[in-house]
Amino acid sequence: MADTAATDLAKTPLYDLHVELGARMVPFAGYSMPVQYKDGIMKEHLHTREAAGLFDVSHMGQAALIGPDHETTAAFLESLVPSNMKELKPGKQRYTVLLNAEGGVIDDLMVSRPANPAQDGTLFLVVNAARKDVDYEVIRGALPEGIALETYEDRALLALQGPKAAEVLAAHAPECAEMGFMSAQPLEFDGITIHASRSGYTGEDGYELSVPAGAADAIARALLADERVKPIGLGARDSLRLEAGLCLYGHDMDESNSPVEANITFCMQKRRREAGDFPGGARVLKELAEGPSKIRIGLKLEGRAPAREGAQICLPGEATPIGVVTSGGFAPTMQAPIAMGYVPLDYSKTGTQLSIVVRGKELPAVVADMPFVEQRYYRKPK
Amino acid sequence: MTTYFTKDHEWLKVEGDVATVGITEYAQSQLGDVVFVELPETGKALAQGDEAAVVESVKAASEVYAPVDGEIVDGNADLEGEPAKVNEDPENSAWFFKMKLSNAGQLEELMNEADYKAYVESL
Incomplete structure (x- = not known):
């Protein structure tokens, strides 16, 4: 049960703060990261849903594609992803996926277009920690002349999530209140220039703040000084995103x-779905037309026993597995076990009765709509 | 009554030939919020080291092993309805199961409270 982090693990700029706050540090994607603080996963999770939680996500990759103009840079990125990038407006953000030649997902990522016309031709990217090297290699391997990939190793990334996030951040950066969901812009945080997006991975309203590494500690402490904010570890980040029905790459x-x-498929806009002009387009178009052989679904389990990643999904009373759980655990907001997994399309309809095998026993489970917990993203009044 | 401890962070309180078994304060603090406990069936015969019970936290599942050979004579059904008791009172009311010892000599290999405390401090 020892959690001693290996010395070759990378540290984020908030490492000392995590230790000071009593975090239990664990190795994650090559970094020493806080899995939980003193309150524990359950309380941290519920606090984020009730007030505001501060997450260190500095392990994620921050990068930018820099080209001569938006049209050129967006056209290049569109050659790697199935989403509209040309139509992305200044100051807007979009979720997408990098695809391989077979239409398989190399990574999922957030793309934002700077609001400032002086930065026209730049697209900011945030990618998964464990996929940084793979993603950058794929992108660099495809770069045309005139577009560069710049990676930012000198920036930290903080997420402030929860129904009180906007009020908390507005005390330091009043302009944040005006931002719509999935918008991105620079903010002055107590005089420090940061880059904010109104998004996150918990299903709550909130922000992700890209800040200079040297200012991360001060900004985190300023946010934590607000009694509505508590530090939240990767454990609760995982249970929050699971309740929100979001994929963990x-x-x-x-x-x-x-x-x-x-x-x-919500990340694939109409123009791209019709054209299929992205890696693996033939497979993706075929699956869109005929249905995929298997599909990711949500599952609610009866009783209290959680089913974990790797557990087999069966038809009730039949031993032959039809699928497998890919994420599962106890949902603190629902006080019940939930899971995600893949099953053949025929068994993916909401309400379908299935069972999940846990320690040799069949636990009854039902296919459920996702998100499991209603998303409460901010919608700007029109 | 004598209390013994194992390196797997279980405690045993032995009265006559029956041991009441649970997990220690240290174990619950490492597990975090307990959300589910699966208990062994009464009558089940277990050898030392066999998987006896399962305790699930939000994050992960962990096994509780039979600390000695014996037969399960009771399980703490309260934990099925209120698993969080394991976090609140691990070394008293949140006991897991009782077993009838079939090899009492194995108790001599276990730790007493002072030795267990030193063991935890060494971790």
């Missing part, structure tokens, strides 16, 4: 899964 999807199988 490497678990709920990997390079074998298309975005259709992963049930994230």
Whole structure:
């Protein structure tokens, strides 16, 4: 049970603060990261849903594609992803996926277009920690002349999430209140220039703040000084995103899964779906037309026993597995076990009775709509 | 009554030939919020080291092993309805199961409270 972090692990600029706050540090994607603080996962999770939680996500990769103009840079990125990038407006953000030649998901990422016309031709990227090297290699391997990939190793990334996040941040950066969901812009945080987006991965309203590494500690402490804010570890980040029905790369999807199988076709806008002009387009179009052979679904379990990643999904009373759980655990908001997994399309309809095998026993489970917990993203009044 | 401890962070309170078994304060603090406990069936015969019970936290599942050979004579059904008791009172009311010892000599290999405390401090 020892959690001693190996010395070769990377540290984020908030490492000392985590230790000071009593975090239990664990190795994650090559970094020493806080899995929980003193309150524990359950309280941290519920606090984020009730007030505001501060997450260190500095392990994630921050980068930018820099080209001569938006049209050129967006056209290049569109050659790697199935989402509209040309139409992305200044100051807006979009979720997308990098695809391999077979239409499998290399990574999922956030893309934002700077609001400042002086930065026209730049697209900011935030990618998963464990996929940084792979993603950058794929992008660099495809870069045309005139577009560069710049990676930012001197920036930290903080997420402030929860229904009180906007009020908390507005005390330091009043302009944040005006931002719409999935918008991105620079903010002055107590005089420090940071880059904010109104988004996150918990299903709550909130922000992700890209800040200079040297200012991260001061900014985190300023936010934590507000009694509505508590530090939240990766444990609760995982249970929050599971309740929100969001994929964890490497678990709920990997390079074998298309975005259709992963049930994230919302990231594919009409123009791209019709054209199929992205890696693996033939497979993806076929799956869109005929249905994929398997699809990611949500499951609610009866009783209290959680089903974990790797547990087999069966038809009730039949021993032959039809699928597998890719994420599962106890949902603190629902006080019940939930899971995600893949099953053949025929068994993916909401309400379908299935069972999950846990320690040799069949636990009854029902296919459920996702998100499991209602998303409460900010919608700007019109 | 004598209390013994194992390196797997279980405690045993032995009265006559019956041991009441639970997990220690240290174990619950490492597990975090307990959300589910699976208990062994009464009548089940277990050898030392066999998987006896399962305790699930929000994050992960962990096994509780039979600390000695014996037969399960009771399980703490309260934990099925209120698993969080394991976090609140691990070394008293949140006991897991009782077992009838079939090899009492194994108790001599276990730690007493002072030795267990030193063991935890060494971790």
